[in-house]
Amino acid sequence: MKHALFAIAAAAVLGACSPAQEDKADTAPTALPPGPETQISDVSPADLPPALTALIQQTVPGMTVAEVERKEREGRVYYDVEGARPDGSEVELDIQQTGDRFEVVEIQRDVAFADMPQAVQTTARAATGAFAPERIIESRQMDGSVIYELFAVGQPAEPAMEVRVRDGKAEVLTERWPH
Template identity: 60%
Template structure:
């Protein structure tokens, strides 16, 4: 398959809404430790490829929207893996925009999620094609001043 920048469909994901009263023990504390002052608005439990995640959405103390993706490890321990926010495409680093534009099937994204990877410090820019809101069509990794269009979806 040619490296045109567009990703294959992602794995099937089972999604369940979770009320604040049904959040796993320790999740609210982890959210507070990860983004101090965050107010939780909603949460989803997502299961894919044998992994369980909690996507916790809310607002920072300054009112800006934020989402934290939390992995539930097999032993039950909760680990924050991503801190995400929507951004305007024009505000992404120029090298990220240039790397995406250089691909054969380049497109102007309708939605861009900036996803900071907690473990590595890398940022993944998830680019959504117009009319395709379920999953990103392209992902660009930004780390150490270098942009790389991913050929496989980031694990989280």
């Protein structure tokens, strides 16, 4: 009986990483075109404008800011603010600047493939050029949708695939998400 239970458990684990999925890991993903050129500069958390610091604390009360990058692309300015919540969990805020105004456009965290909603897992596995991601970022948008950015092994600069969940439906994006 123990051997039968072990065999069933082993089959379930192996099913999560089917040979078809493993084969796809060797295939270079081609779903998204390259992103726009981005100019990046580091910013000291102490040098942030007071309005930006206030927005960070309003969005994630008690957040400890560890690192800030200012990014400029396609005429838009963003601040990527990385840090930790009071419970120690990592969080990143993507904040867009328009004139003197700041707006949170994404709240991000790293997640494991198994922690994504089942619909996202199924959609990603079924996509052309599917692969086993090395890193996944969950980006909660302010419009209620969630973007899952899947990074291929050895390609840490840009996601190789993005899956959006909106109104409970998952879809692979064919164009890079603007934020």
